[in-house]
Amino acid sequence: MGKPHKTKQLDPAAVCRSSDPMAVRELLTKIGDKWTIFIVLSLDILGGRARFSELERAVPGISQRMLSSTLRTLERDGMVIREVFPEVPPRVEYEMTPLGKGLLRPTQGLVDWAKENWEQVRKAQSQYDER
Amino acid sequence: MGKPHKTKQLDPAAVCRSSDPMAVRELLTKIGDKWTIFIVLSLDILGGRARFSELERAVPGISQRMLSSTLRTLERDGMVIREVFPEVPPRVEYEMTPLGKGLLRPTQGLVDWAKENWEQVRKAQSQYDER
DNA sequence: CCCATTACTTACCTCCACGTAAGTGACTAA
DNA sequence: TTAGTCACTTACGTGGAGGTAAGTAATGGG
Helix, strand or coil: CCCCCCCCCCCCCHHHHHCCHHHHHHHHHHHCCCCHHHHHHHHHHCCCEEEHHHHHHHCCCCCHHHHHHHHHHHHHCCCEEEEEECCCCCEEEEEECHHHHHHHHHHHHHHHHHHHHHHHHHHHHHHHHCC | CCCCCCCCCCCCCHHHHHCCHHHHHHHHHHHCCCCHHHHHHHHHHCCCEEEHHHHHHHCCCCCHHHHHHHHHHHHHCCCEEEEEECCCCCEEEEEECHHHHHHHHHHHHHHHHHHHHHHHHHHHHHHHHCC
């Protein structure tokens, strides 16, 4: 038999101690969706402010529907501010708020981790798959 | 009219420069699913090693099906190692790999951000909703 | 013989994230 | 009059994530 290791007596909701579990879940769900990080990172690269069509070009493959709805969510969450200019054709600019910019740091941490370690993940996957 | 800001001439795939965009997307999709972070954080709290039933208790609300499949994915990705002890009733222990532990740092960054800023996000949401 | 335990798997169903395609409004230029 | 631009919205359809419930294998204990 393998050595039985110390079984810490644990609260049925151990994780929930470290912080509001719903906050973490919701945050991860948000930035874990298909387009949010790309939009946020693109906005950053574009200097923290860009118009709809610029983002459309910056995020290859995104549809107008998804860009629009993701931006609305970001706006609702206080991550970006939407500014409409009464012109024709219309012009709308999106600007990252301090809150949104603050999220960029920890997000960048994940991006960096992926850059450094993803190859290893892929290797683990193919090893696992071939038996 | 609002001041027209400098429109940076940009590559159609600006974000894609910073790193492998698929790696980032896949990573975010993984840790953005419903249970992965909780399992990873629980495993960490439990000392980096725990058996199935311990995790089941540590992550309130998770079903056996989801715990099992999420752990399999984690194992496939090289984040945890699964060790089976030939006993009856069965005992299976899951241990975080160095790769999995490495992911904990940037993940914790997000958890901390959520802890500090989620209240503000909620406030932004209710402001947005009431008009 | 029956039950309990552990770590699962399988079947089934629901919901929603996301994709595609088309339409819209307001104005300008040809 | 028609076409073009921009920033959207609406309608519709599909796959897959995830929930619920039940089944299973192997063995010891009463």
